[in-house]
Amino acid sequence: MRLSKSFIPTLKEVPAEAVIPSHILMIRSGLVRQVSAGIYTWLPLGYKVLRKIMDIIREEMNAIGGQEFHFPGLNPREIWEQTGRVEAFGDILFHVKNRDYVLAPTHEEIVAYHAKGSVVSYKDMPQIWYQIQTKFRNEPRPRSGVIRGRQFIMKDAYTLDKDTEGLDRGYALHDKAYRAIFDRCGIKYFVVGASSGAMGGSKSEEFMVKSAAGEDTVAYCEKCGYAANAEVAQSVAVGAVHHPESKTIYEISTPDVKSIDELCAFLKIDESETAKSRIYFHEGKPVLVLMLGNDEVNETKLANVLGGTVRPAHPDELKEITGADAGSIGPINFPHRTIADNLLKDGNNLYSGANKNDYHIGGIDLKRDAPQIEYFDLRTAESGEKCIRCGSDLEVFKAIELGHIFKLGTKYSEALGVNFLDENGKEKPVVMGSYGIGVDRVFACFVEQNYDERGIVWKEPLNPFDIQLIGLNMKNAAVADTCERIYIDLIAEGYEVLFDDRLDASAGFKFNDADLLGMPVQVIVGEKNLKEGKVELKYRKSGQKKIVELANLTEELQHPV
């Protein structure tokens, strides 16, 4: 393709609305353009790559027996009422104003609609149905370019089975297909077991990519693959020390000491000798939560332990409950339920608040002085702690969700009456699974993982072109003629070539554009080298350059360095 005739609007300057690298580069290199918040046009070069991603997805979905559909984006609201999801989605669901239609944010309802009355016998199953289609969600805050949009492209698949064993098989097939898809796209990812949230159903796994732009926080062990959402992640951390001699408790005047850091500095002690108190409300009653040192309370774990929901106490409530303000609260003589993190279990000679402003208590032996305490895992795992499975270092970081596979079960088939007759002539609801991939996210994540200060660094197989052919001075007849010949030859060899044939662009301009666009190989034709019958090859990733005989060009291209 000739650059002079292509619509590839590159930008030298960073667009004001973009913040994260992939978003900036996707706009700067003319792949996408924003139309409105969370709404993007895929420009020709970007769409070319997007199609390559979709082709890979198609191949792998077809390989596990998937059949491609194209479901409508516009759905009758009535179907969504039947599963209760108009209410469940709430404001996220787009409603059409002049008809009783909604814009589909996913397609379980439509799949169930088609299955009903058509998939009627156990002999009709299993089925794997999928599509690659635009989805609509009225996100309250679109962000990070195409990573969270109001309109996005999703590959969604659905399995229909007669029993849970069938569902297990379909689920396993998708797990395999997803790994193949992300591997082929050249994306570094990991898999996290997750709760299935509002989708309903039991088991689910998320395919994640590490990224500062991510919306989830996960703990991950590279060594053994242990990965968990930070809300539930466990880790091995050093607990409170049990000294052979337990001191007796004593009160210490600690004027203006409010935090653990200040307490440690004031008493010249280590964090591991302190216990931090937090007051939460659970079912209307206060609960003191005691953590080692500066460990943060994990509210998800706390809620799981107590059952139901919890909320932190307001500052004005603290005084009433404890007799002190935040910073001086402690477990000794605390009149309500007290629970503590496992790391404090054997602690003695600890320091904590005295429930009296500006006073702390030292010499605490929790077993002796607060025997009523119940112990649970309540802390949030942090980087550098050890993996509970293999003991290696655990890393906690932000991640983007690329794909999610769910065992739905019979939620939708029961709601919509999608039943079949089994071997015994007994009527049963179809067992469903649901499997999504954010196609635009695959694109953005690839860019997040493959760029440098000059631009995107494409690699097989997603690269939009194999080669960028650069004619440095196209007004020079020898350069122009040689470029034309190389262009035709390379295409004949089967390469996809982007030919920078612009007449008026200067050399530096073309070099910078080529680096920004990021094709794996640049073939550079300039007067200087051409006089000696040579052209230059530049490999985008390494930056390595090589002057080669024009006659040997195609051969050289077959042996990349």
Add this chain to the structure above:
RNA sequence: CGGGGCGUAGCUCAGCCCGGCUAGAGCGCUUGGUUUGGGACCAAGAAGUCGCAGGUUCGAAUCCUGUCGCCCCGACCA
């Protein structure tokens, strides 16, 4: 929905606090010429109802009110 920021030419921004001649710069664009190995140079030019609406004022990009949009943090997130 809470907090913060921004809206001036295709893009990036200055001007606004402290109202006053004809609203600016760089990049990009058009025309002509010179250039061509790391975002060239010279000359001439086109391009903005200063987001929108109302108000204050002799006078508003600038002050006030409202409204819409965009970005960031948080909440939310199959």
